[in-house]
Amino acid sequence: MKLDILYFAWVRERVGKSQEAVDTNAKTAGDLVDELILRDAGYAAAFSDLSAICVAIDQELGDFTTLLKDCREVAFFPPMTGG
Amino acid sequence: MAARVQEAPFDFSAEVVAFQADVQNAGAVVTFTGVVRDDSGCLDHMFIEHYPAMTEAALQKFALQAMEKFGLEDALVIHRYGVLTPGEAIMMVATAARHRKDAFAGADYLMDYLKSRAPFWKKEVSKDHTEWVASKVQDEDALAAWSDAPKS
Numbered sequence: 222m223k224l225d226i227l228y229f230a231w232v233r234e235r236v237g238k239s240q241e242a243v244d245t246n247a248k249t250a251g252d253l254v255d256e257l258i259l260r261d262a263g264y265a266a267a268f269s270d271l272s273a274i275c276v277a278i279d280q281e282l283g284d285f286t287t288l289l290k291d292c293r294e295v296a297f298f299p300p301m302t303g304g
Numbered sequence: 305m306a307a308r309v310q311e312a313p314f315d316f317s318a319e320v321v322a323f324q325a326d327v328q329n330a331g332a333v334v335t336f337t338g339v340v341r342d343d344s345g346c347l348d349h350m351f352i353e354h355y356p357a358m359t360e361a362a363l364q365k366f367a368l369q370a371m372e373k374f375g376l377e378d379a380l381v382i383h384r385y386g387v388l389t390p391g392e393a394i395m396m397v398a399t400a401a402r403h404r405k406d407a408f409a410g411a412d413y414l415m416d417y418l419k420s421r422a423p424f425w426k427k428e429v430s431k432d433h434t435e436w437v438a439s440k441v442q443d444e445d446a447l448a449a450w451s452d453a454p455k456s
Contacts, residue, residue, distance in 0.1 A: 227355070229353055229354075229355060229423070229425055230353055230425035230427070230436055231436045277355070277358060277423070280355075280357050280358040280361065282421070294357070296355060296358070296423075298355070298423065298425065299425060299436065299439070300420070300438075300439035301419075301420055301421060301422055301423055301424055301425065301439065302419070302424060302425055302426045302436075302437045302438070302439050303383065303395070303418040303419055303420070303421075303422035303423075303424035304338050304394075304395060304415055304418040304419040304422070304424075
């Protein structure tokens with residue numbers, strides 16, 4: 222399955238990119254993280270504490286157990302600080 | 305209802321006048337403005353990042369939720385992104401209702417959602433230090449206090 226991954230704020234800074242396209246067999250957002258952290262230390266640092274990371278799947282907030290079936294875009298970011 | 309995400313400053317007074325002029329049958333208009341503050345005294349600017357594909361839809365959703373929950377006549381949200389200096393307005397909400405309690409509650413509810421569920425991230429940039437602003441436990445608690453809030 223091909224999908225785009227977006228990173229924001231300090232997750233983006235640690236990963237070292239704001240966006241990338243991947244081909245993955247991950248079933249959930251958590252599976253996708255498991256694949257990513259094997260790549261290099263930047264990903265491992267970004268995802269070292271999953272309680273500090275939020276997930277959006279196709280622009281809707283989800284969590285690490287949310288299924289990725291048919292999704293096109295997954296975003297990882299720290300807790301939001303709007304307002 | 306309107307929700308706007310923009311880099312440019314907004315004219316608060318003109319927005320409120322236009323908002324009030326458009327609304328029918330409201331006895332109360334409440335507004336809130338968030339401003340860049342400089343607690344340390346050495347903040348150069350704040351950088352606000354957002355998720356373009358998601359932000360405006362999220363703001364619209366929260367504004368509609370607020371309108372439905374408190375029976376508001378109208379709601380407006382404007383939120384900026386990019387580089388903002390101390391004293392600049394970051395965002396504003398306006399709510400209109402028949403009575404003031406609903407207008408206040410609607411604005412409060414909207415702010416709690418914007419704080420913790422709108423995809424913005426603030427970074428404080430000083431001369432020799434940059435730091436992403438951390439979310440606050442109190443903000444999650446405030447959101448959780450609304451009965452319809454999703455679990456975090």
